[in-house]
Every structure is written in C-alpha cells, then in structure tokens.
Amino acid sequence: MNEPVGYVYSWSDQYIYVLITSDIYKPSIGDIMYVKTSDRYVLLQVIGYEGEVPVPPSSIVKEPYSKPPLYSIAKTMYAKTILFFEIRMIKTETGEYPVVTKPTQPPSLDSIVYLITRGDSESEKIMNYLSQGVKAVKELSEPVPVAWLRSGVASLDILRREKYFENAKLLVDLKTIVPKHILVTGQTGSGKTTSIMGIVTQWCLRSEPNISWLIIDRHGEYSIWRNNSFLDLLSKAVSLNRNMDSLEINVYVLESSRESFEKPNQFINRLTGSIDLTNIDISDLASILELPIEQISELEELVNLVTNLFEVVKDSNLLPIEWVNVFVKDSEGTGNLLALIPLLVDNVIRYEGIGEREKKGLYETILRTIGINIHRLRMYRRILLSNLSLRIERKNLKTQTGYETISVIDDSNSVFKTTILVKNPWFLVKVLTALLSALNKIRGTSSPVLSKLKILDSLKQDENILQKLYGGSINLDNVVNKLNSDRSSIVILDVSKIPSVQADIVVMSVLRRVFEQRVYMGVDKSSMLPKLAVVSEEAPLYLNPEKVSSPYNVFARIAREGRKFGIGLIAITQIATEIEKQILANFNTLIVLRTKHSSDLNYFKNIGIPSETLTSLGDREGYLYTSDLSVKEPIPVYIPGYFDYIDYITEEYSKSVREKESFEETGRKVFSIISRREGVKQ
Ligand SMILES: Nc1ncnc2c1ncn2[C@@H]1O[C@H](COP(=O)(O)OP(=O)(O)OP(=O)(O)O)[C@@H](O)[C@H]1O
Ligand SMILES: [Mg+2]
Structure with a gap:
C-alpha cells in the first residue's frame, strides 16, 4: 500500500502546491505524484519546491549553536507541481479502457497526494494505464516500444x-x-x-x-x-x-x-x-558550393559546353565510345568531366592567349557563348579542385626535341577517384586532342594548342597501362x-x-x-x-x-x-x-x-x-x-x-543458436538412422 506524501495545499496560477507531510520524502524535480478521486487519477509533476522555517526573534534563540534553536517550531515544505495528466476508465461494450487527457481542473484542496513509486501496485497500474491511454485511439498497426515511462529523474x-x-x-x-x-x-x-x-x-x-x-x-x-x-x-x-x-x-x-x-x-x-567520381555530377556539387545561384548556373553552362563537345567527339568517332562514356552519362557531364575542367584551363586555355587579339579556340568559345572570363574560369577551376579534394600534378612528356609539361589530376587524397584518362598524361593528350578537334569541327575555330597536342599524340607510347577506366x-x-x-x-x-x-x-x-x-x-x-x-x-x-x-x-x-x-x-x-x-x-x-x-x-x-x-x-x-x-x-x-x-538480445540469441544446433543435431541423427537403414537394404 502506497503511503501518502502530502496534501493539495493551495492553487496559484497553473501551479498546485502540495504540502509535504511525509517525514521520509523530499520532493525532487521531475517526480510524478497522483491524486485519486472516485473516477479518475490526476497526475502532478514536481517542477520546484518551496519551504521555510519560520524564524523566531533572535531574543528567543539564546544559544543558537548549542541546541537546535528551532526545536518545536513547525517547518513547512511544499512541492510546486503542475497538472500533468488525468486518467479515467471508460466503459464500452468491448470492455474498459483508460483514457488519458490533459487536466483542466485542479484536484480539490485537501486531497491526499501519493508519489508514483516503483513496486507499488497502484503506481504500476497508473503507469500502465498511461502507457495504454496515450496510444493513438485506433489500435496501432505495428507498434514499436521505443521508450519506458518514467516517474522522475534518476540522477544515479x-x-x-x-x-x-x-x-x-x-x-x-x-x-x-x-x-x-x-x-x-x-x-x-x-x-x-x-x-x-x-x-x-x-x-x-x-x-x-x-x-x-x-x-x-x-x-x-x-x-x-x-x-x-x-x-x-x-x-x-x-x-x-x-x-x-x-x-x-x-x-x-x-x-x-x-x-x-x-x-x-x-x-x-x-x-x-x-567513390567513383563518375557518380557525382554538377548538381551534387551545387548543393554544397556556397556560390550565388547565377554562378552555379554559369558553372552548369560550362559543364554543358564541354558535354556537347564530347557528344561531337562521340558522333565523329574521335575517341572510343567507352572513353566518352566516362565523361558523359545519359547526356549529362559526370564527375570525371568536372575533374577535366581544371585541366582544360591549365593545359589548353592557359596557352591560347587571353588578350583581345590572340584569343581563339576554347577560351574564345567559352567567353563568347557563356560569357565566362578568365578570372571566373580560374575561380571555378579552384572551386572544383578544392571541393573534390583533387590536386594538379605536372608531368613531363619526352618528345623528340625535349620535354613537354602537361597537368594531370592526382586523386590520392580524395575519396573521389577519377578516371585514368585524366590521371595519365598520354591518355589525357588523346582526350584533349579529341575535344579540340571537335571544337574545330563545330565552331571552325582552331585552338593554337591543338597542333602541339597532335604532335604529342602521334608519339609512340605505352598503351598497356590502360587496365581500367574507372576509379573508386x-x-x-x-x-x-x-x-x-x-x-x-x-x-x-x-x-x-x-x-x-x-x-x-x-x-x-x-x-x-x-x-x-x-x-x-x-x-x-x-x-x-x-x-x-x-x-x-x-x-x-x-x-x-x-x-x-x-x-x-x-x-x-x-x-x-x-x-x-x-x-x-x-x-x-x-x-x-x-x-x-x-x-x-x-x-x-x-x-x-x-x-x-x-x-x-x-x-x-x-x-x-x-x-x-x-x-x-x-x-x-x-x-x-x-x-x-x-x-x-x-x-x-x-x-x-x-x-x-x-x-535480452544476448540471451535470446544464444537460445536461438542452441535451438538451431539441437535441430541440426536431430537432423544429423535422423539422417544417420535413415542412411543405416538404406545401407541394410543394400
Ligand atoms: N555502451 C554503453 N554503456 C553504458 N553507457 C553508455 C554506453 N555508451 C554510451 N553510454 C553513455 O551514454 C551517454 C550518452 O551518450 P551519447 O553518445 O548518446 O550522447 P549524445 O547526446 O549523442 O552526445 P553528443 O552530442 O556528444 O554526440 C554517455 O554519457 C555515455 O557514458
Ligand atoms: Mg551523439
């Protein structure tokens, strides 16, 4: 039987003050108490406490520290609570079930107040009612027990x-x-x-x-x-x-x-x-780039332009189709194409000349058709490299007359792995040559870099290294x-x-x-x-x-x-x-x-x-x-x-393992009996 802890002493605003009469209980923040009436339980939650020892005039307290000065003077202690839930039982034809509502009226003054206590049968009943009563009215189709109700705070x-x-x-x-x-x-x-x-x-x-x-x-x-x-x-x-x-x-x-x-x-x-970079595209990057929308769409245009060049490369058979597919998938530029853009800046545009008179080729096309100038191009180059954590590596290619330097991608520090076609200088030369040839075809503008690339492309090189086109x-x-x-x-x-x-x-x-x-x-x-x-x-x-x-x-x-x-x-x-x-x-x-x-x-x-x-x-x-x-x-x-x-899981799991083992053991026994009989027959 649960012992009362006090009485409803006063109401003030939305607070219900409970006068604590129990010697052993002190209110604790978060505790849940209840008042029982003829047809319902009203639950209160402790949100604070107040108390005082009425201090007598100092003249009465003669020797304050020698004996308890407040002996025989009443102490008061209140739990400050709020109305929490109201639980009542509703009878229907199918039986009785608890309904939980937010209370709108305080319990009567003077009502006896109990503390919800584990192990006390009435408290357990109330918490079970609460658990059933807060469920959705219609039965849940597939209920999952995600939490346990609690009646207070367990500081330890x-x-x-x-x-x-x-x-x-x-x-x-x-x-x-x-x-x-x-x-x-x-x-x-x-x-x-x-x-x-x-x-x-x-x-x-x-x-x-x-x-x-x-x-x-x-x-x-x-x-x-x-x-x-x-x-x-x-x-x-x-x-x-x-x-x-x-x-x-x-x-x-x-x-x-x-x-x-x-x-x-x-x-x-x-x-x-x-991750294979083929799977990433410009829209993926757009979601993390902190760029104004106009710049994102400019970058998208740039990607589209290079994508179109690849379409021409494909139509004119300038590269094997598998190579083109590395850069363009379903007519959209892949992440490998994003990795290629900085290389276009470093290996092509950089050498085309960017002044008014000499500009022609890829840069001229980009500037005229999308209006991206060299400063912006360099910015996009940096953004692509840093966001994809790619680095530029400069490689020297041996030619008949000396060396040519070409920039390739180094993806070793990135989780995004790109294609060998942009990592190996010889393959890259082929890709760039094809792209500039395609540009020449559709716009009639020949990049000054094309002839240099063609010479490199014609040099004999080791083709064996092309084992796999894709990265991650x-x-x-x-x-x-x-x-x-x-x-x-x-x-x-x-x-x-x-x-x-x-x-x-x-x-x-x-x-x-x-x-x-x-x-x-x-x-x-x-x-x-x-x-x-x-x-x-x-x-x-x-x-x-x-x-x-x-x-x-x-x-x-x-x-x-x-x-x-x-x-x-x-x-x-x-x-x-x-x-x-x-x-x-x-x-x-x-x-x-x-x-x-x-x-x-x-x-x-x-x-x-x-x-x-x-x-x-x-x-x-x-x-x-x-x-x-x-x-x-x-x-x-x-x-x-x-x-x-x-x-719980460990116990159930070992039980299931044991069952499985004994099932298999039975299976083995049955099997050996059967095979012995078969053996006898033969
Ligand atoms: N295996 C465990 N057994 C017992 N207690 C654990 C265990 N793992 C974590 N805890 C305790 O659970 C507490 C909460 O951990 P949790 O990582 O869920 O907090 P968090 O709210 O996600 O914190 P953060 O905001 O730092 O991610 C920790 O104080 C830790 O001591
Ligand atoms: Mg955490």
Whole structure:
C-alpha cells in the first residue's frame, strides 16, 4: 500500500502546491505524484519546491549553536507541481479502457497526494494505464516500444529501478511518425545517439520491415563492429525477428586509400572504399558550393559546353565510345568531366592567349557563348579542385626535341577517384586532342594548342597501362537503389574518415538522388515503397536559416515535402532553436533530452514541456512529444540505449543458436538412422 506524501495545499496560477507531510520524502524535480478521486487519477509533476522555517526573534534563540534553536517550531515544505495528466476508465461494450487527457481542473484542496513509486501496485497500474491511454485511439498497426515511462529523474544509475517503468512502454507506430520527421535534441552526452540506436534496435526486434534506414554516420559511431556494439546487436536483433528475414544491413565506410569487402555475418555487408567520381555530377556539387545561384548556373553552362563537345567527339568517332562514356552519362557531364575542367584551363586555355587579339579556340568559345572570363574560369577551376579534394600534378612528356609539361589530376587524397584518362598524361593528350578537334569541327575555330597536342599524340607510347577506366569501388547508384527498393534495408554511411567537404558531397548526392527518384516516381508509387528514415547528426549544419534558403539543399526539401514521398528526417541536434523556425515546426515528433540552453528551454516551455525539469535530467531521460499519440502532450520517458538491450538480445540469441544446433543435431541423427537403414537394404 502506497503511503501518502502530502496534501493539495493551495492553487496559484497553473501551479498546485502540495504540502509535504511525509517525514521520509523530499520532493525532487521531475517526480510524478497522483491524486485519486472516485473516477479518475490526476497526475502532478514536481517542477520546484518551496519551504521555510519560520524564524523566531533572535531574543528567543539564546544559544543558537548549542541546541537546535528551532526545536518545536513547525517547518513547512511544499512541492510546486503542475497538472500533468488525468486518467479515467471508460466503459464500452468491448470492455474498459483508460483514457488519458490533459487536466483542466485542479484536484480539490485537501486531497491526499501519493508519489508514483516503483513496486507499488497502484503506481504500476497508473503507469500502465498511461502507457495504454496515450496510444493513438485506433489500435496501432505495428507498434514499436521505443521508450519506458518514467516517474522522475534518476540522477544515479542505481535510482533507475525506482523511476523507470519498464513494463509501461511507450508504443509508437514508427512507419507513421518517420515521414513526419523526428527531432532528437539535447546537450552533448545527453544520450541522443545512443537513444536513436536503441530505437532502431527495437524496430529490428519488434517490427515488420516497413522502413528503410539511411544512417549518416558522421562520427563513426554506428558502424563499429565488435561484440555488443550497436551493429552487433542490430544483426542479432534481425536474426531473432522472423519478419526481418530479408533485411540487409549495408555498411559503407568511406576512405580515400583503402578498399575492402567483409561479410561478418549473413545480414551485414561491409564495404570500405572510395567513390567513383563518375557518380557525382554538377548538381551534387551545387548543393554544397556556397556560390550565388547565377554562378552555379554559369558553372552548369560550362559543364554543358564541354558535354556537347564530347557528344561531337562521340558522333565523329574521335575517341572510343567507352572513353566518352566516362565523361558523359545519359547526356549529362559526370564527375570525371568536372575533374577535366581544371585541366582544360591549365593545359589548353592557359596557352591560347587571353588578350583581345590572340584569343581563339576554347577560351574564345567559352567567353563568347557563356560569357565566362578568365578570372571566373580560374575561380571555378579552384572551386572544383578544392571541393573534390583533387590536386594538379605536372608531368613531363619526352618528345623528340625535349620535354613537354602537361597537368594531370592526382586523386590520392580524395575519396573521389577519377578516371585514368585524366590521371595519365598520354591518355589525357588523346582526350584533349579529341575535344579540340571537335571544337574545330563545330565552331571552325582552331585552338593554337591543338597542333602541339597532335604532335604529342602521334608519339609512340605505352598503351598497356590502360587496365581500367574507372576509379573508386563504391557506386553511389547502388546505395541509392538499396534505399529505394521494395525490400527494406539499413544503410550506414560512415563518412567519419573523410574531410567534411567530401562527406557533405557524398551525403547530399545520395540523398538528392533518393529524393528525386521518389519525386519522379510520383506520390502513389513512392507510397508503395518502405518509408525512408534519414538519420542525421548535427542537423543545424544544413538546416540553419542561411542554409535552408538554398534551392539545392536537399535536407530542407525533404523537411518540407519529404512526407509526400515517404521520406522523413530523424534529425539530431544539440540545440534545436538553431534550426530554421519553419523547418523546426515541420518536425511532428520531438525527443527532448537534457539541455541548459536558454532559447531551447523557452521554446520547449511554449510547447508544454516542463522546462524546469530539463536541466536536471539523466542520460536518455526526456520527453517524447508526438502528434501521433492520442494525448498531444510531452510524455516523460527514458529511451533505452542500444546497450540496455544487451542482456535480452544476448540471451535470446544464444537460445536461438542452441535451438538451431539441437535441430541440426536431430537432423544429423535422423539422417544417420535413415542412411543405416538404406545401407541394410543394400
Ligand atoms: N555502451 C554503453 N554503456 C553504458 N553507457 C553508455 C554506453 N555508451 C554510451 N553510454 C553513455 O551514454 C551517454 C550518452 O551518450 P551519447 O553518445 O548518446 O550522447 P549524445 O547526446 O549523442 O552526445 P553528443 O552530442 O556528444 O554526440 C554517455 O554519457 C555515455 O557514458
Ligand atoms: Mg551523439
């Protein structure tokens, strides 16, 4: 039987003051108390305390320190609380069920107040009612228990047993809330990453494969492979859930100088390597370039011009068709063509002469048809090289009369690997010769550099080195296909080992393709695919007010209209209010963990989160607020980290391994009996 802790003593504004009468209980911020009436429970949450010892005139206190001066003088202590929830039972033909609402009236003065206490049967019952009552009114189709209700703050691990109600789970239908975007916010160390890992683990354990996940791993936390790591538990969880038989976990670790493939178990594919630049195009780059829109379109025009030259090269058979395909795919310039542009500046334009009289050839064409002058060309050259982390290397070619210097690309420090055709000077000479010949053909302007290139091209050279035309081992189209397939999968994109500019290009490229493919498919067709959850840390990096104004920002586009196409963001941030206001309002689910940031505290207070409690929360303790529950109020929860499931998963997993072994053992025995009989017959 639960002991009362006090009485409702007074009301003032929205606060309910509880006079504490218990000798052993002192109110603690975040504690949940209840008042029981004939037909309902009213839940109160402690957001502060007040108390005083009425001080007697000093004349009475003769010897203040020799004996307790306040002996026999009444002390008062109040818990300052707010109305939290009201739970009542509703009877219908099918039975009785709890309904949870936001209370509109205070409990009567003088009501007895109890503390929600683990182990007390009434408290357990109330928390279970709360768990059932906050669910959406209609039964959830595929509920996933993402959190445990909590009745206070466990400042020490040992207190968790008193405050967390593991049996009163918060169930949500992830596939419904994902496309409406989820924001996870809290200061560093508050548990954002480990909570999300916990939620994904639960999904693997309990759900149908109705979501695909793209986890952008900026710090290399999700892709760690060792015993009891997130990835380890995830694959065990998948193996325990029969629905997930066909789920694949694909881990891509991007690195500039290592290529490998591992398959640590049947569910995980782990590919380490670099990206083939053929897969990147100017639109991918546009999303990260901090250029005015006019300059981006100018750069696009430049790419188009060179693309057109390649079309002529193709039509006139000036190069093998496979070579042209390296630079132009589906009539669009590839990343290899982007890598070629700086080489056009260095090897061709530089020698054409840029003064008024002598200019003719490629530079003249660029200047006349698109109006890009040499200064801008040099700027674009620098931008392309630095963003793709490519370097120029100067090579000397031996000729009959001496040496010719030619600039080629060095991609050794980049995660983007380009084609041998721009890295090897002899192949590059062929490409440049073909392009200038094509230019001559269509514009009748002969570049002064063409004759020099032709001479070089005619020299005998070693052709044997052309073994492979393409660079890196990871093809972004494959990544995209996994995410837009009917079969759901988990893709972890670990970009922690490459510089952030390269990481941004990779991330934006994958996401833009996934999004545009779904837009192209249309709303109806995309709705047949599994929903896509894009888990991304450091959300303000791309969702801040300045960044969201760019039409190329795919994160902002997804935040605004991803829902129609079944794509939702799970954005993780230390400070929510750094995200642009309108975009922030698009997040229908908020997971708010510990924070001391004042503008965030204000923001959360306005949406009904008792912000007084936010500063003192423990790791992964917080409020979950989602428009999808029947109660549109923040629910106090503990979101278990992935490691909270270690015991359960390990036990179930070894059980399943044992079962499998004994099944195989039985199989072997049966087989040997049968074969013995067969043997007898023969
Ligand atoms: N395997 C584990 N077992 C127990 N506790 C852990 C484990 N891994 C992490 N934690 C604890 O969880 C807490 C929160 O970690 P988490 O990385 O989720 O925070 P975060 O909010 O993502 O922080 P940041 O903003 O710095 O990324 C840490 O204080 C850490 O001590
Ligand atoms: Mg983190």
